[in-house]
Amino acid sequence: MNQRFMREKPILPLLLSMALPMVVSMLVNSLYNIIDSLFVAKIGEDAITALSLVYPVQNLINALAIGFGVGINAVISYHLGAGEIDRADAAATRGIACSIVHGVVSMIVCITVMPRFLRLFTDSEQVAEMGTQYASIAFAFSVIIMVGLAFEKIYQAMGRMQVTMTALLFGCVTNIVLDPLLIFGIGPFPQLGMRGAALATGIGQLVTLAFYLVIYRLRPVSVHITRKGLHGTRGITARLYAVGIPAALNLALPSLLISCLNALLAELSQAYVVVLGIYYKLQTFLYLPASGIIQGMRPVIGYNYGAGERERVSRIFQVALALCACIMMIGTVLCLAFASPLMALFTENIRTVVIGAHALRIICVGFLVSAVSVTASGALEGLGKGTASLVISLCRYTVVILPIAVVLCRIMGANGVWHAFWVTEFISAGVALVAWKRV
Numbered sequence: 001m002n003q004r005f006m007r008e009k010p011i012l013p014l015l016l017s018m019a020l021p022m023v024v025s026m027l028v029n030s031l032y033n034i035i036d037s038l039f040v041a042k043i044g045e046d047a048i049t050a051l052s053l054v055y056p057v058q059n060l061i062n063a064l065a066i067g068f069g070v071g072i073n074a075v076i077s078y079h080l081g082a083g084e085i086d087r088a089d090a091a092a093t094r095g096i097a098c099s100i101v102h103g104v105v106s107m108i109v110c111i112t113v114m115p116r117f118l119r120l121f122t123d124s125e126q127v128a129e130m131g132t133q134y135a136s137i138a139f140a141f142s143v144i145i146m147v148g149l150a151f152e153k154i155y156q157a158m159g160r161m162q163v164t165m166t167a168l169l170f171g172c173v174t175n176i177v178l179d180p181l182l183i184f185g186i187g188p189f190p191q192l193g194m195r196g197a198a199l200a201t202g203i204g205q206l207v208t209l210a211f212y213l214v215i216y217r218l219r220p221v222s223v224h225i226t227r228k229g230l231h232g233t234r235g236i237t238a239r240l241y242a243v244g245i246p247a248a249l250n251l252a253l254p255s256l257l258i259s260c261l262n263a264l265l266a267e268l269s270q271a272y273v274v275v276l277g278i279y280y281k282l283q284t285f286l287y288l289p290a291s292g293i294i295q296g297m298r299p300v301i302g303y304n305y306g307a308g309e310r311e312r313v314s315r316i317f318q319v320a321l322a323l324c325a326c327i328m329m330i331g332t333v334l335c336l337a338f339a340s341p342l343m344a345l346f347t348e349n350i351r352t353v354v355i356g357a358h359a360l361r362i363i364c365v366g367f368l369v370s371a372v373s374v375t376a377s378g379a380l381e382g383l384g385k386g387t388a389s390l391v392i393s394l395c396r397y398t399v400v401i402l403p404i405a406v407v408l409c410r411i412m413g414a415n416g417v418w419h420a421f422w423v424t425e426f427i428s429a430g431v432a433l434v435a436w437k438r439v
Contacts, residue, residue, distance in 0.1 A: 006159055006303040007081070011312070011319050019296030019323070021165035022156075026288035026295075028172045034345070037281050039179045040197050041346050043130075047194060048346060049270065050130035052277025053121050053262070056255035057114065058138060061106050063255065065146045067248025068099060069153035070298070071240040074384050076157035076223060077299040081306025085222070090236045092154050093229025098240065099150040103143030110139040121262050121273070134194040141202035144209050151212035157299045158222055167211040175204030239384070246386030250377060253397035254280075260402055261417060264409055271349070272414045275356040278346045279363065286331035290324040290371065294378035301382035317379045317436070324371040335364035359418045366422030369429045370396075376432035380439060388435045395428040 006014065041048045072095035079088040114135040118128045148167075155163045178200035185191025192199060216225075258280060265272035297320040304312045335342070343356035373392050380389040395401075401424040408416025 006300050007307050007309060007312075011315050014300060015293070015296055015316065015319055015323065018159065018161050018300055019293045021161035022295045023289045023292030025165040025168040025172075026292040027285075028169055031172070031176075031285070033281055033284050035176050036179055036197060036201065037278075037346055039183050040194070043183070043193060045274070045347060045349065046124065046126050047130055048277070049122070049124075049274055050118075050127045050134065050194065051197075052274060053118055053127070054114070054131045054135050054138070055277060055280065056258045056262075057110055057117065057135070059258075060252050060255040061110065061139065061142055061145060062149075063251030064102055064106060064248050065099070065149040066153075067246075067251045068095070068102065068146075068240070068244035069149045070247035070381050071095070071242070071244025071386075072150055073153040073157045073298055074243045074302050074382055075236065075239050076154060077302030077382070078306035078384060080157065080222070081303035087236060088157075088222075089224050089226055090229040091240060092223045093225045093227075094237050095150050095154065095240055096147060096225055097230065098237070099146040100143060103146035106146070107139055107142035110142065111136055114139070121259075121266060122270075130194045134198045137195055137198035138201055141205055144202070144205045148205055148209035148212065151209065151216070154223060155212070156295060157302075159299060160221075161296065163212075163215055163219075167208045167215075170211050171204040171208030174207045175200050178203055243381060243384050243386040246390035247381050249390055250381075250393035253393050257397045257401065261405060264405065265414060265417060268414055271352050271355055272417075274347065274352055275343075275359050278343060278356055279360060281346065282335075282342055282360070286328075286335070286367070287374070290327045290374055293320055293323050293327070294374065297375075297378060298382035301379055302384070305383050313383070317375065320379065321371060321375040324375050325368060328367045328371045332364045332367045335360050335367070355414070359414070362415070362418040363421040366425030370425045372429040373425065373432040376436045380435065383439065385439055388439055392428060392432045392435060395431050396424060400424045400427050 009017075037048065037051065040051050072091060075091040076088045079085070079091065115128065115132050118131040118135075122128055148171075152164045152167065155161075179197060180186055181189040182192050182196030182200050183194075184196075190196075258276065261276055262273050265276060297316060301313055301316050304316065339357035339360040340353055343353045343360065347353060347356075373396055377389045377392045380386070380392075401420050404423055405417045405420035408420055410416070412419065
């Protein structure tokens, strides 16, 4: 298939045609995350607390998979733009091979360390046991996650957004349908509780990967996975990791942040830990439409960079930034207007709802300006400038926010942690603009 449309089509229609399928699939995925949490919450508040504690490690696995996938995406897009099909094939082939290795290692490490990890953040044996039940099954699907996301990025690099949207939809729908059946034992299904929630998630991911494999066999593609791609073509693997490692760190840093903030908030009250976990579930729903725009932008900006269209690259960035800003403005309005109802979706504890609504109204002050950091980071990854993108993420998730959160927490209690979010977004936006202008 020919990807020249990424170089010739007007920018706004091009970005929308690339991004809208991803926005739809991201929204469905975030809906799954929320529905999954709602079903788990019906088991009890201990269950949602356990899920909140497992989430950072689960997010870490996804970060490694998506981050390395971003490297695959950037390298393939660049070589397609430059007309170097053999090197694009090599990038896809080695990307899949490395993803399998990453999955095996992640599965072994995460299942081994989870019981001890959970007990770092809770004294409740019930919470730790529920978290271990969920994690032992969820992380058994690590190879499936890694390979599935690698295929997603390969298809995105070719501009085949409809395929990735359909694959994700199949997986999410499967997950949503299986959740109540396996958690509560409806009909012929066994009542598995937390194990059921994890198994439903894993089966959904398996369905997504199966869809990619079927489409790859039945439909023509411009990038191929071949034995030849494992040999020769020097420098491809190094380039995959040069972009993939910073991108993975970008995505893994929120997990580090959540773990650090959990430790900080746990000293005050377990309710604040629950609130933080619920916020990140909601944040996923709010930010994923913007993430869909970024995912649509990456292959377009990489292809045009490879084709030498530098002025077009700049215009693509500006249009993507405007679209992300619109999305984040809508998110801000929703959080200000419906803070309490949003929190009440996840807990019936009135005190937790009140605390969470207050936190959400403070944090959302930084949503709009965060569009600058999100867009710049994604654009830099698309250009293969992984280190510059990593600098932005370090500001957002460690270097700036953690010291501010610690200091303000000592002064203002939990409110200080919530204020640290928006203060950090303003500082990070300035860093992002400087990084983009330098590149």
